Amino acid sequence: MxxxxxxxxxxxxxxxxxxxxxxxxxxxxxxxxxxxxxxxxxxxxxxxxxxxxxTDDIQLPGMLHGKILRSPHPHARIVRIDTSRAEALEGVHAVVTGRDMPTPYGIIPWTPDEHPLCVDKVRYIGDGVAAVAAIDEDTAIAALDLIDVAYEELPEYFDPHEAIAAPSGPYIHEPRKPGWSGNITKVVKLEFGDVEAGFAEADVIAEHDYFFEGTTHTPIEPHCAIGLAAGDGKLTVWSATQVPHYLHRELARVLEVDPAKVRVIQPPVGGAFGGKSEPFDLEFCVAKLSMLTGRPVKILYTREEVFYAHRGRHPFHMRYRTGATSDGMLTSVDARIVLDGGAYASFGLVTTYYSGQLLTAPYQMPAYRFQSTRAYTNKPACGPKRGHGSVQPRFAFEVQLDRIAERLEIDPIELRRRNFIGANTRTVNELRVTSNGFLECLAEVERASDWKRKHRRLPFGRGVGVAGSTYISGTNYPIYPNExxxxxxxxxxxxxxxxxxxxxxxxxxxxxxxxxxxxxxxxxxxxxxxxxxxxxxxxxxxxxxxxxxxxxxxxxxxxxxxxxxxxxxxxxxxxxxxxxxxxxxxxxxxxxxxxxxxxxxxxxxxxxxxxxxxxxxxxxxxxxxNTPKDVHGSYRGGTIGASPAYSFTAHVAEVEVDTETGFVTVDKIWIAHDCGRALNPVLVAGQMEGSAYMGFAEALMEEHIFKSADEGRAGLHNAPSLLDYRIPTSLDTPALESLIVESIDPEGPYGAKEAGEGPLHPSIPAIANAIYDAVGVRMDSLPFSPPRVWRALQAAGRGKAAGRTRQAVGAGRAG
Amino acid sequence: MEIVRLRVNGDERSCGVPAHYTLLETLRYGLGLTGSKQGCDKGDCGACTVIVDGRAILSCITPVWEAEGREVRTVEGLASGMETHPVQDEFDLNGAAQCGFCTPGILCSSVALLDRNPTPTREEIRAALAGNLCRCTGYEKIYDAVEAAAARLST
CATH class of the missing domain: 3.30.365.10 (Aldehyde oxidase/xanthine dehydrogenase, molybdopterin binding domain)
Known part of the structure; x- marks a missing residue:
């Protein structure tokens, strides 16, 4: 296989x-x-x-350069904007503000909560308030300094729990119904099977808290767009987008242009990973500025603006309760999740569902309940990053499984095998699963990594960990309802x-x-x-x-x-x-x-x-x-998570932990992925390795975090550069070995399923479980940075001076 | 505006640019050589890497006047006539370029490496590319491509 x-x-x-x-x-x-x-x-x-x-390689005759003025406040009312001094500057051709584009938009039609430029309020440091088109970039930057904005600062929320608890306004958004909180995007509560009865049957219950830090996509190409409005009423926008069709629709709607006159051209995109999958301020601004000037207008984000545009991985605060029988069979799973959404909804409604819906394979769950709440906070909006909404719960859940396996003294690969959900079945939340090569994935990583010789057998400081996962091959329902x-x-x-x-x-x-x-x-x-x-x-x-x-x-x-x-x-x-x-x-x-x-x-x-x-x-x-429409759950929300096919993945990671410094080195990740059929195995392996790399990066290095009030500027990005927001170089990245598994899906083209996102998921829990195997310390908060690991080692008495053997530290530990 | 004179990919070129322009801005916006990319603007990502007098350098933090009178080679100058450099061909064969945005810089770092060390080990390739961030590949396919190119060059 x-x-x-x-x-x-x-x-x-x-x-x-x-x-x-x-x-x-x-x-x-x-x-x-x-x-x-x-x-x-x-x-x-x-x-x-x-x-x-x-996109930025395109130069059009007479092209103007645009820049966007951004808010210095995390939450404030816009009292007044005076653009007259900027307009008077030689070389400036047009200035626009939120009032010029008052129609709200949002990638999810039910949550249109943002504007191309802020109209009444700014909601994070970096929110756009005005845009300028000028003869060159230097003049545009100079013009931004001449725009006078008066703000009235409002109470800020950086912690999602505080945002949810706020008893009254001013909220970050207007409540959608009277009596609701304007600090909450969405609450999802779903229960399948009898959860409490499942726990009553359990011989062992693991209950732990996990925290997944936010991370961002960091494509090497910054966002860029060019607008060109012609005298005949046609509007062309070139953009580094991954959703030209949705951009087409939203440009027409927000700018009130006949969609038949709007053309979106998407040149090759220099990386996206979910970070270019909805309209951004620059696309509306280049279009509007071109409509006002009759000249092509280009805006290229600075790297700093890319960090503030974000739409990346939500920070998740998670509590998992997992029950199993003494032979390792899952009986019940209960999850409570708080999602830190940032300033706008973005895809957040879907993220909130995905945080629970996508956990129900590759293991059989007799009973499952989750409650997920997405809060607004005064930080850049979170959205979909590779493995949208399901990477975070997968981390927590696969560590839970490792804990249960340890407690029951069952090999963690064997535990996963026993709970395998099978092919051609339905999950507890009624999602239809067709092809399923998860057992082969487990067998492949077990063999290739020499698992049986290594797990719990390597010298103290070295360890291996395993994790599995599933992911969708597309969604059965489009973002806007249509047939x-x-x-x-x-x-x-x-x-x-x-x-x-x-x-x-x-x-x-x-x-x-x-x-x-x-x-x-x-x-x-x-x-x-x-x-x-x-x-x-x-x-x-x-x-x-x-x-x-x-x-x-x-x-x-x-x-x-x-x-x-x-x-x-x-x-x-x-x-x-x-x-x-x-x-x-x-x-x-x-x-x-x-x-x-x-x-x-x-x-x-x-x-x-x-x-x-x-x-x-x-x-x-x-x-x-078009997708089959009869393969989802029969309950409200049951369409979200439904896919025509699911991919399956298993990873084994091998790590070395320096107990003196807390520095974790990942030597290798073995990646086995069921992609249905590899249409071109080189490209599939490239997706698998790129995914595992990105998961590794989130596990050890990346933190999309913001300064607090005692650090001077609350809500300011901690490190909006590629030097300080560390993504892995060639020297950081572990060896990656791709093991392609082909289950030949009955409905995929030649049997193919996805390979671009699924293989990210297990990297993170596999590394967490490997760290435990190495030093007997559970890492439940991301990232596993040297200070965090060092502190955990100290707390467990397993630092430099502590015992050197696994027996000295790990014996009898229930994880 | 200042007039700068550069020797780029074997051609003598001159153009007028603002005095603060970097080599990258001059190549991209002055000379139309848009193969070299801007990813970060401050020497962090390596997408702007070009070869100056045989060394891979970051053109986005090189003031253009520093390159005057020196031999500049960009991704557009790696092929000879119709024949691509073996590294370029191997990048295609090995799937070493996904989005391709970091690729011009990585190709320049790789060619500079192979010019001074025609038979690098995988570790030497890793070290030579440490200044070039790739967000797509996980680097494995890039090492494969550079190794394959080295093998082709040495036969």
Whole structure:
């Protein structure tokens, strides 16, 4: 069931299946020519030669530069804004404030609580209040200094518990109903099965508190946008976004422009990870400033602005109670979670559901209850970061399992095996699970890491830990309710034999443009270099909802498969007619049309396409994908968390803990991930390694935190730079080994599921559990930084002077 | 505005830029060489890395006048004619570029490394790339690519 992270590559199409060297899942020779092989990316050469043009690489004639004035206060009423001195500055072409764009928006239609620029109030240090367009960046910066804003400061909330407890206003937002708190975005309480009866049956109950610190995406490309309003009323916005369709809608709605006149172009994006998955102030501002000046306007965030724009991982305060029988079978799980949401809702309504909904696999839970409350605080808004809403509870839960395994003296991999939920089943919260390769994932990491020889057997200071997880392959319901497809694709065939793919999906580095090319190459037998992918332009491409929720391979892949098969049917019909054969006897492979069982009969694909064009007229096809709508829970909120397929992951981490300094070194992470089928194993392994890297970073290094009042400026970002907000360098990052597991999902394209987010989850608890194995200390608060680990060691009497053997520190400990 | 003269990718170039411009700003906004990227503006991320007189340097914290009279090589100058540098080709083959934004800087650091050490160990590659942040890959595929390029260059 496993394939290794293959190296070596060929042109990508046309050679024999055997060259793949990988047996099919069924053990038969693979029928696939392209899918499953290492292949070049369609944009690989452009990216390796510096020719890929990102948003800030675009220079338009007469372009102005924009800058946004940001609030110095975490919570204040805007009393007055005077822009007259800025407008009078030579070189300034336009100044806008919140009053110029008064329509509120929000990525979730039920929580539209922000404006392009603040209208009445600022809610965090860094909230935008005015924007300037000037002949150059220096002039725009000078103009910001000339905007006079009078503020009236309001009470601030930085702690979510204090925000929730506030008995009366002024709240951060107006309460949505009289008597409600304006400091709460959402409360979700759901219960499945009889939780209390489950605890009554339990032989062992673990109850512990956990804290997951906030972290941010930190793409290397800062957000950038260019607006161009033309005299004919058309508005074009180029943006480093991962959701061009939602941006299209919101630009039209907020700026009151006919959506048919709005065009969003998404150039290659230099990393996103969820941090570019909703509209941001700069996109509205460049559009509005261009509408006022008639000239193109560009805004490029500084790195500091990227940190304040945020929308990253929510800090979670979690309490878990987990019951199990003496043979390690889970009986009941109860969770209480407080989410620190920051100043705006963003995706927070979904995050609040995800914090509970996505925990119910890969283990069987007879009973489960969660209560999650998302608070507003006067800090940059949190949102979706890779593994949206489920990375935090997964950390807590997998440490809970490690504690139970320890207490019951069951190997933690064995404990996870025993609780395996299985394939083709429903979770306790009624989510439909189809393919499930979790047991193979466990077996792979157990084997590759030499687990049995290492766990509880390494010398003091070294340890291994395991964790598992699941994640969605897209969401069954789109962000705004509608019955239309979630993904669409359009194919067009040229008389030269070239196939063009028009794709609305967002290439953010994950390889979606290549993925659709592989599908077309497979179905039509076209060499990869005869395929063009035109993507990310709402004027020319069908709608795809965006690069979020790990949805594109599953959804766009299926849409592309459908379109390619329609085209294939036409080509086979036309060739069959020519050969007086049956259509099913016509094979398309290796740039040729071939007759099955007749090696002497063939023609180049170009000729086959020409025959089809002669028979059917101009050749093209569309394909679309929509999710099944009957696979979710039957209760309110039961649609959230429902996905057409779930991926599964297991990690083993091996660590070394320096008891003198508290410094944790992660030597290696073994990553086994069930991606359904690896359409290109090199790209899948890249997603797995990038995910594990990012989880490792959250475990040991990253803290998106803010100064307190006694540090001088409450609400000021602690470290808004890539020097001080430490993300791992090559020297920090552990060795990462990808172990691809393929369960062949019945509904995924060629059986594929997601690989971009799931493999992040187990890194963090696997490292926590490895630290325990190494030094017998539980780390329940992130990150596991040297001061935290050192203090925990001191508290447990396991620092430098303490006992040196595991027996001295760990014996009989219930975790 | 100041007139600066640079030797970039073998060409003598001159252009007028504000006196405070860095080498990166001059390359990107003065000369249209947008391959070199700005990720942080203060020498933290390495996306702006170019090769000056054979050494990988951070162009975003190099005042442009410091580069005058020196040999500047950017990602656009790594290929010779139609032939890409083996590191560029191996980046494509090994999936070493995901979003690709850090890639130009990493390619320059890699080429500078291979020019002075044609047979680096994996540890030496790791050390040479310590100034280039990549947020996508976890670095493994990048090491694979540089190793493969070194092997190709030495045969």
């Amino acid at each position: 496993t394939g290794r992270n293959g190296r070596g590559i060929d042109g990508g199409s046309g050679s024999s299946p055997a060259a793949n060297g990988r047996p099919d899942r069924t053990g038969e020779a693979s029928p696939l020519n392209t899918i499953g092989r290492p292949m070049r990316k369609v944009d690989g050469l452009a990216k390796a030669t510096g020719r890929a043009r990102y 239309m497809p979630q993904s669409g694709i359009q194919l067009q065939v040229d008389r030269s034999g070239r196939v063009a793919i028009f794709s609305g999906a967002s290439e953010i580095g994950q390889g979606v443009d290549s993925m659709v090319a592989y599908v077309v190459a497979e179905e039509l037998g076209v060499p990869l270099d005869h395929i063009r992918v035109l993507a990310g332009d709402t004027d020319f491409t069908p709608v795809d909802l965006g690069a979020y929720s790990s949805r594109v391979t599953f959804m766009l892949g299926n849409a592309c498969l459908q379109a390619a098969r329609k085209l294939k049917a036409m080509v086979r019909d036309a060739v069959a007619e020519e050969w007086e054969a049956k259509p099913r006897e016509v094979l398309l492979a290796g740039g040729m049309a071939l007759r099955a069982g007749d090696t002497g009969t063939s023609m180049p694909l170009r000729a086959a396409f020409n025959l089809a064009e002669a028979k059917f007229g101009t050749l093209g096809a569309t394909g679309s994908y």
